[in-house]
Amino acid sequence: MSNYDAERLARLIGMLPPAPEGWVQAAQELPAARGEIDQIVARAQADAEFRAALLADLETALQAEGFEPQPRVVNELRRLLADE
Amino acid sequence: MEAPRDDGQAAASRSKLTAELTDAALVARCREGDDEAWRELVERFSRYVYAIALQGFRLPAHDAEDVFQDVFARVYERLGSLREDDAVRPWIAQLTRRLCIDRLRSGGREVGTDLEELADVPAEDVLTELEEAFDVHEALAALPENCREILDRFFAQDESYRTIGDSLGLPAGTIASRISRCLEKLRGAFEGRKGPAVPSSEQVT
Numbered sequence: 001m002s003n004y005d006a007e008r009l010a011r012l013i014g015m016l017p018p019a020p021e022g023w024v025q026a027a028q029e030l031p032a033a034r035g036e037i038d039q040i041v042a043r044a045q046a047d048a049e050f051r052a053a054l055l056a057d058l059e060t061a062l063q064a065e066g067f068e069p070q071p072r073v074v075n076e077l078r079r080l081l082a083d084e
Numbered sequence: 085m086e087a088p089r090d091d092g093q094a095a096a097s098r099s100k101l102t103a104e105l106t107d108a109a110l111v112a113r114c115r116e117g118d119d120e121a122w123r124e125l126v127e128r129f130s131r132y133v134y135a136i137a138l139q140g141f142r143l144p145a146h147d148a149e150d151v152f153q154d155v156f157a158r159v160y161e162r163l164g165s166l167r168e169d170d171a172v173r174p175w176i177a178q179l180t181r182r183l184c185i186d187r188l189r190s191g192g193r194e195v196g197t198d199l200e201e202l203a204d205v206p207a208e209d210v211l212t213e214l215e216e217a218f219d220v221h222e223a224l225a226a227l228p229e230n231c232r233e234i235l236d237r238f239f240a241q242d243e244s245y246r247t248i249g250d251s252l253g254l255p256a257g258t259i260a261s262r263i264s265r266c267l268e269k270l271r272g273a274f275e276g277r278k279g280p281a282v283p284s285s286e287q288v289t
Contacts, residue, residue, distance in 0.1 A: 004271055004274055004275060005271075006264070006267040006268075006271070009220060009267055009270055009271060009274065010239050010267065011239075012213070012216055012217040012220040013217070013220055013221065013224065013235055013236065013239035013240050014239040014240055014242075015135060015139065015213065015214060015217035016131040016132065016134075016135050016214070016217045016218065016221050016240060017131065017134075017135075017240045017241060017242070018130070018131060018134075018240065018241065019130040019131055019133070019134035019152065020134075020149075023130070023134070023149055023152050023153070024126060024127065024130045026153060027126045027130065027152065027153060027156035027157075028122065028123040028126045028127070030122070030126075030156060030157060030160050031117075031119050031122055031160070032119075034160070072153070075150070075153055076153075076157055079154065079157065
């Protein structure tokens with residue numbers, strides 16, 4: 001006798017609904033965002049004033065330097081700065 | 085707060101957990117800087133990470149989203165240090181669990197180091213079931229498109245016979261019978277992947 005009857009299979013399929021489209025897309029675009037993030041991190045490592053500004057107010061500091069503070073980039077930078 | 089859900093069409097278009105590349109081959113391509121492979125890797129594991137965070141650890145949607153993004157950011161950064169490419173799935177699962185626990189801790193909940201001790205952490209059998217669900221989705225990905233789509237839309241995306249029927253131009257009754265036939269196919273495919281079924285009384289513990 002099978003352990004996997006229709007009811008069980010149906011339940012298991014239902015346990016993995018799609019993640020929200022925006023979440024998936026943001027993660028998929030990580031390589032593209034990474035170039036910009038690397039640029040900002042390099043700049044922060046070379047420029048103490050810029051780094052202090054990032055730590056004080058990330059979004060404002062990015063905008064002041066002409067970077068678009070996209071959530072993907074902001075979140076990733078926040079994580080990287082916290083890890084340092 | 086309820087996590088946002090996709091509209092059916094968008095979700096259906098990316099519900100095809102493609103089985104063309106093995107996990108190891110996919111990881112190797114990602115490591116070479118293949119952006120398309122990276123997109124596929126995110127697609128392949130997105131439901132799993134999402135389910136662990138939301139169903140397994142019952143994180144609220146905003147926390148689950150942070151964990152979700154953090155998991156893939158770390159995977160992207162650390163893919164080069166993965167010792168065995170075909171171990172990417174348990175690695176991602178472990179990373180997701182750890183980040184979920186970190187999130188619970190940062191929320192001020194009492195979290196120890198032993199998973200079994202944690203009131204807010206899922207029992208191991210929930211996580212084991214999610215792994216089993218992943219296996220079922222892999223078998224589903226190997227089915228013909230018409231079965232894959234209809235089973236995923238009905239069971240995973242909770243669409244009605246009518247919604248599916250309208251979009252496929254089929255009567256609701258046909259959808260119902262197709263679901264039944266496709267589940268049979270899935271069972272054959274899944275059990276074929278796992279080997280002969282063993283009655284629970286005979287399972288080795």
